[in-house]
Amino acid sequence: MAAPGRAVGLGEGILIALDAIWANKLRSFLTVVGNVIAVSSIILVVTIIQGVNAEVTKIFTAEGADIFNIKREGIVFSHEEAMAMRSRPRLTRDDAAFLRTEAASFDALVEQADGSGSVEYGNESLGRIGIEGRSWEWALIDGTGLRAGRYFSPPETERARPVALIGLDTADNLFPGLDPASAIGRRIRIQGLHFEVIGVLESRGSSFGFSQDEFVVIPIRMFERIFGTRRSLSFAVKPQGPEVVEEAMDEARLLMRIRHRLRPADEDDFDISDSSTFLDLYNQFTAGIFAALVGIVAMALVVGGIVIMNIMLMVVTERTREVGIRKAVGATYQQILWQFLVEAVTLSVFGGIMGITLGYAAAAGIASFTPLPFVLVTWSIVAALATVVGVGVVFGIYPASRAAKLDPIAALRHE
Amino acid sequence: MNDRPSEPRADTKEPVIKIRDLKKIYDMGRVKVEALAGVNLDIEQNEFIAIMGPSGSGKSTLMNLLGCLDTPTEGTYRLRGTEVSNLDDNELATVRNREIGFVFQTFNLLPRATSLHNVELPLIYAGMSSRERKKKALHALDIVGLDDRADHRPNELSGGQRQRVAIARALVNDPAILLADEPTGNLDSKTSYEVMELFIRLHDEGQTVILVTHEPDISLYAHRVVTFLDGLIVKDELQTPKRLETEAVPG
Numbered sequence: 001m002a003a004p005g006r007a008v009g010l011g012e013g014i015l016i017a018l019d020a021i022w023a024n025k026l027r028s029f030l031t032v033v034g035n036v037i038a039v040s041s042i043i044l045v046v047t048i049i050q051g052v053n054a055e056v057t058k059i060f061t062a063e064g065a066d067i068f069n070i071k072r073e074g075i076v077f078s079h080e081e082a083m084a085m086r087s088r089p090r091l092t093r094d095d096a097a098f099l100r101t102e103a104a105s106f107d108a109l110v111e112q113a114d115g116s117g118s119v120e121y122g123n124e125s126l127g128r129i130g131i132e133g134r135s136w137e138w139a140l141i142d143g144t145g146l147r148a149g150r151y152f153s154p155p156e157t158e159r160a161r162p163v164a165l166i167g168l169d170t171a172d173n174l175f176p177g178l179d180p181a182s183a184i185g186r187r188i189r190i191q192g193l194h195f196e197v198i199g200v201l202e203s204r205g206s207s208f209g210f211s212q213d214e215f216v217v218i219p220i221r222m223f224e225r226i227f228g229t230r231r232s233l234s235f236a237v238k239p240q241g242p243e244v245v246e247e248a249m250d251e252a253r254l255l256m257r258i259r260h261r262l263r264p265a266d267e268d269d270f271d272i273s274d275s276s277t278f279l280d281l282y283n284q285f286t287a288g289i290f291a292a293l294v295g296i297v298a299m300a301l302v303v304g305g306i307v308i309m310n311i312m313l314m315v316v317t318e319r320t321r322e323v324g325i326r327k328a329v330g331a332t333y334q335q336i337l338w339q340f341l342v343e344a345v346t347l348s349v350f351g352g353i354m355g356i357t358l359g360y361a362a363a364a365g366i367a368s369f370t371p372l373p374f375v376l377v378t379w380s381i382v383a384a385l386a387t388v389v390g391v392g393v394v395f396g397i398y399p400a401s402r403a404a405k406l407d408p409i410a411a412l413r414h415e
Numbered sequence: 416m417n418d419r420p421s422e423p424r425a426d427t428k429e430p431v432i433k434i435r436d437l438k439k440i441y442d443m444g445r446v447k448v449e450a451l452a453g454v455n456l457d458i459e460q461n462e463f464i465a466i467m468g469p470s471g472s473g474k475s476t477l478m479n480l481l482g483c484l485d486t487p488t489e490g491t492y493r494l495r496g497t498e499v500s501n502l503d504d505n506e507l508a509t510v511r512n513r514e515i516g517f518v519f520q521t522f523n524l525l526p527r528a529t530s531l532h533n534v535e536l537p538l539i540y541a542g543m544s545s546r547e548r549k550k551k552a553l554h555a556l557d558i559v560g561l562d563d564r565a566d567h568r569p570n571e572l573s574g575g576q577r578q579r580v581a582i583a584r585a586l587v588n589d590p591a592i593l594l595a596d597e598p599t600g601n602l603d604s605k606t607s608y609e610v611m612e613l614f615i616r617l618h619d620e621g622q623t624v625i626l627v628t629h630e631p632d633i634s635l636y637a638h639r640v641v642t643f644l645d646g647l648i649v650k651d652e653l654q655t656p657k658r659l660e661t662e663a664v665p666g
Binding site: 012019023321322324325326327328329330331332333334335408409412 | 509511524525537539584
């Protein structure tokens, strides 16, 4: 005859819970410390990693998504690997010439080598700044663009002319107070040799707060005169289009194997990678951090959940008489269960919201003191809330069922 | 057998409460305690009945059974024509919600809730919309003369006012019976009279009132007094109820 289990409205349950939380502010806070720690650490780490991700992606894709690199040495994970790579043949200008002639899918190949040294103008002297050697094709793939002047020409590359392009900060530092464009035509000294400034590059931006604009670029042949030819070159290749990147990488690999006379069983003695290679590696690394984080957070949540369960058991004991009253006026098992479950979930979510707030506050604090950007990650909020709701349900169900099972007569007599 | 079945009153209609051979036995391990030893009782619509007896006589056990807070070991209990002695806990909850209005000695109000919310409580569990709930609860508070105290919490009310809020809560779902367990036990004599006056008025307006008490001067207000001893009814008498001298009560 009876129709049991009409649920008390969700809003009603939440109001009861909020009232109880408010009535026991300190206890409620202490109860959810576990949740606060777990959730704030999720939010904090996710926010930081997302910020780092944004920076890292920017760096790896700065030279353009299509560009891939041919290098003597790839990424190494051990000393042994590093030693093995040292015996690899250097990449030379003849290799570059061979690839330019033979490869059908390349649009441009840039020979490059990087070093560092001193740059001077008058009394201004800059020590140990980046010196980049490039072949003229660099003009075709450079994503930065010119603030003033021009790139160097093929003859200037091959004849090792003393011409240089300089970064925006280098211009500022060498010619303080002057418009960067006025640097054009001035003669500076690089490693003690005279160079004519023919171009100033646009800003490459900053990464992790460090300026990327302190460098000079000189023709690769000139670079070899300064630093010698004993160091290996590396090649940046621009394929003929985004759709032939794979094909161009395959072709580069094949040609390099022919060039190095490798037999089919031999491993590559060079490294070909594009930005996605590094991004994949980086993403593996952050996935590892996430996995460790999930483990730590899971432990914090279990501890937090057990505390919530204990407090809810105490709350049920404290409010035994209330349960008796509610049952006397007609609350069913399900209605009492629902009420205390909603209370446990509300408590847990209360902790979760504090954790989210704290986590973001900490992330914003870190962002304001470090060069890391502050990235708001919506999914981490959703995941955190879903998790604390789950914790509330899992650890609230037992106390709630204890309340719901109370005998109304005994409960009404409870002091 | 020293108990007698109560005499049937309105023969044409089934009484509000019809109890036959009701037994409640508590199994205490080695001993079995017979709290009710086979009780027969009919209560008609609009009776004002006092259940008397010393403690341990079985009147509280009967009160719990009448209020559907518990089920009997043996026997039948028909409430408004429905057998309720074999219902499960949730079905009993629904019967309590619809048919029973409890008034307790210790008021049993939710301490942190307002009068209005306390009175609304049975309607919440009945699944009523909040607008309808508020209307009915305010009406019930009006009946007990406390509609101006709707926003007060129990600790802002006097003992008599608290008991009147509890009575409003008991009335709000239009119950078949108003079941009051020592309703004046925690009140001074002046306030007790006020509360009794309220019961008399409710009875005059057609409410069936069952009063469990051990105070003889409270039982004087009832039309019928049933006395328990050792789990059995030993006396079942009609009487002319005492009326309060202080105020004329509309008949």
